[in-house]
Amino acid sequence: MRTSLKDLVDRLGSVWPNAWIQRYPHLGMMEWPIIDSDRRDQICWSDVNGNLVDFSVKVASTSIGGIHTVSSWHKWVWFPGNIARHAFCLWIACHRRLPTQDRMSIWVSEDEGLVCPLCEVEQDSHRHLFFQCVFAHDVWQRIKFFANLEEWPDGWDDIVELLSDDSYARKPLASKLFVAASVYYIWRERNNRLFRNAAISVDQIVQDIRNIVTMRLAWNTRRTRNQIHGPT
Structure with a gap:
């Protein structure tokens, strides 16, 4: 048999048990609840x-x-049809919180280099990686062509500023997928070279980005068709 709240209050006799007060001291400052049998619990x-x-x-x-506050660039990150791992990486990048070596330098001795694993010339930093590094810059230039974003800048601060512009939020799904994929694949390649001593070419990265975007667009088209006409 279930015990109602009214039954419990009546049983306690308007006195909080000492064990309850010891565990939750704020009960001692609370007024005893008044139960109105004519009103529905809320x-x-x-x-x-x-x-x-x-x-x-x-x-x-x-x-x-x-x-x-909702970030003004959120429509470029959390849009319908996004690729979750790409969106998450882009989200961190927009906050400028990817753990590049310059940010991790407090744990690195002065004798250890902080060189970019992609170009092996400049210091590894967030601003350098997107897209001042010659390797990443080459990837970005090619992707801008496929994404119809040829007019976009190459500096990350300028790019985030564009992402925050509502007029650019209406770009096609493909453009948004290409931007997020570019950040993700460059970051992945950077980590593969730094931690796994594995590397692929610019051509391969660009092809991988094009393939994943093409597959996502095809998946999104099928999903939309199924929502309208039902599974075939």
Whole structure:
């Protein structure tokens, strides 16, 4: 037999058990609940302003995690049809938080080099990797052609500024996929050379990017067709 909240309150006799107060001291400061048998139970939550409101996951999440400004470039990262691992890598890149060697230098001795694994000339840094490095720059120039983004700049700060422009958010799905894939594959190649001593050519990276974007576009087309006409 289930015990109702009213039964529990009546059983406790308007006194919080000592074991409860010891574990949750704030109970001692709470008024004893008044049960109205004529009203239906309602789940409430105290919002960020201290107001008692109807409970929802959104309200609870906001109260716990706070309110955060939505980044203006989010439409280039979290768009329908994105490739999850590419989107995540691009998200970190837009925050400029990929762990390049210049950011990790506090754990590196002065004798250890911080040279870029791709060009082996300049210092490994976020700004250098996207897309000042001659290797990454070559990849980006070719991808810009396939993505119809020939007018786009080569500096990451300038690129993120374009990503934040609402007028560019309406670019085709292919363009968005190419941008995210370029960041992901360059970052992956950098890590493969640095940690696995494995390398592939610019031509191979560009081909890999084109292949993955083509497959995703085909998948997206099939998904859209199935949503409209049903599976064939």
